[in-house]
Amino acid sequence: MSGSTALSVENVTWAPRRGAPLLIHPTSFTLAPGRVLGIVGPNGAGKTTLLRMLYRFQAPLSGHIRIDGEDLWAMAPRVAARRVAAVLQEQPTDFALSVREIVALGRLPHRTGFAAPGARESAIIASALDRMELHGFADRPLGTLSGGERQRVMMARALAQQPQLLVLDEPTNHLDIRHQLEALALIRSLGPTIVTSLHDLNLAADLCDAVLVLREGRPLGFGPPREVLREALVSRAFGVTARRERLSPSGRAHFSFHLST
Template structure:
């Protein structure tokens, strides 16, 4: 399902944090949103999954205004994994994942066998099937994150919004999660902190700074040393991944590079 964000602006407590953002994620694409802390990534995503309402502009799913859809229909089309998720009650892992089936649930008690199968499959895909009967609050941060990703997959959305989905995950699970969400097939819009993971897994990147899109395109076109110095304040050295050929980055502090240049030109 195609996702379009058109001229979107977001205000919080009277301050405009996101300005006139337009972006597109075509059906089945994995689109990354990258930028420094405080740039507006999470604010934008909260508007996309309807935790906030836009001050201006629209979020469209296959041409339909998301904010005009009913809650149930919206949840059938779009699932979200926020950056911070909390639980006050100690549900089992199986119960947490089953919450992903609520938008599809028919009236009446119990969980249909087909829904249980979907949930079991989602847990297996994130490597958490052995946690099904554990209390959610007893899990480590990485285990909780995998369970929440399983819940989003169990929802079987057409569009999946992820805010820093690799938080708390070890490197193996970071690689696995971004691979499996692509294999699951939805259109994905993800805010990512790790630029190398973004370069490996995203079809397109949008770079956001001070609430505005400042660059967009394929990762190898966007992640240039000049842009990374201007937006992130770092010196970047580009290399190629030996297997995939994707651009990967090695970083230095920008001040160290400037110091080295000064030393080279000193008589």
């Protein structure tokens, strides 16, 4: 990895066009280098929309996104691609490329001209395959893999990119229980600053240094999970009755949910 970066989001908003209703209302937060932020909220809360601005898929209507003080949207696309990588929920299924070739795409922002990959590039690609336990699949076409296997390939491609900011949209989707746990442990160990959307509040509490709670595109809370993920705020965000319990002997918090009456 190429280190991590400080992330600052300043009064960011988004709408499909000027004059249309906002889908993301003014949102601000800061994240120190190497920290993990989880974005949580019900379906339609704006989680994916916010992430798209962080990986330069759609520009903010207003506000700024800065990494290490530099405006992300003022950077040249190639420069931004060296610093920010994303793993999305949507997965390609019809690529005629092999797993190794897909992972190698993560190195494109770092290449100059038509230079062929050297020994260092090959070592980075091999390391990414190793970390996601994909060497046995390296020569298989991507379209022959299961959803969980493709998810691991997309993660390996992002690792090969060596980003300073890694954006993950529901990274445990499509993964079985074993690979969910492995993916979460991997996320904690990666090194770059990470912003991830999660649907499981218990995972967010265990994994993240900070959480941002969204509802209908509005931030309801930001900060350490133990301070933000309180019963009243979670109940308000998800429209349910939330109960936070302590699991013995670990002492870890666990949420249970009931329909509000």
